[in-house]
Amino acid sequence: MTGINKLIKAPPFAVENTLKQLGINLRTARLRRNLTIQQVAEKIGTGSRAVSDAEKGKISTGVGVYAALLWAYDLLDQLDNVAEPTKDQEGQTLALSRERLRARKSNEGLDNDF
Numbered sequence: 001m002t003g004i005n006k007l008i009k010a011p012p013f014a015v016e017n018t019l020k021q022l023g024i025n026l027r028t029a030r031l032r033r034n035l036t037i038q039q040v041a042e043k044i045g046t047g048s049r050a051v052s053d054a055e056k057g058k059i060s061t062g063v064g065v066y067a068a069l070l071w072a073y074d075l076l077d078q079l080d081n082v083a084e085p086t087k088d089q090e091g092q093t094l095a096l097s098r099e100r101l102r103a104r105k106s107n108e109g110l111d112n113d114f
Contacts, residue, residue, distance in 0.1 A: 011059045022066065023057030029073040030055070044068035 011019075030040055030051075037055075041048040046065060053061045054069055070076045085091065 008060050016057070016059065019059055020057035023055045026066070026069050026073070027055040029069075029075065033073065040069065040072055043072050 007015075030037070037048045037051045041051045044051075044065070046068070050061065050065045051069065054065050067076065067079060070079055081087070
């Protein structure tokens with residue numbers, strides 16, 4: 001018997017709020033384009049329930065649905081910047097802290113045998 005995913009049952013507050021805001025933004029994009037949920041669902045090849053759930057920011061909605069909706073509204077290029085390594089200040093700092101400061105002499109001797 002499988003248990004309920006803890007992330008779905010009690011997501012972190014920041015995650016829940018971010019997904020709800022994304023859902024609001026997707027709904028606004030759809031309405032500005034004067035599209036119905038059914039029209040968008042047909043365009044991305046899913047059911048209207050998946051579109052509705054994404055617009056509500058439900059955490060159980062697959063990332064593919066969110067990406068397809070962004071594509072449908074010609075906004076998919078904005079997804080390219082998510083988790084961009086050059087904008088990850090903490091990750092860059094951690095990488096620099098592990099960087100070698102000097103080279104070590106190898107145990108093998110160098111030869112001039114070409």
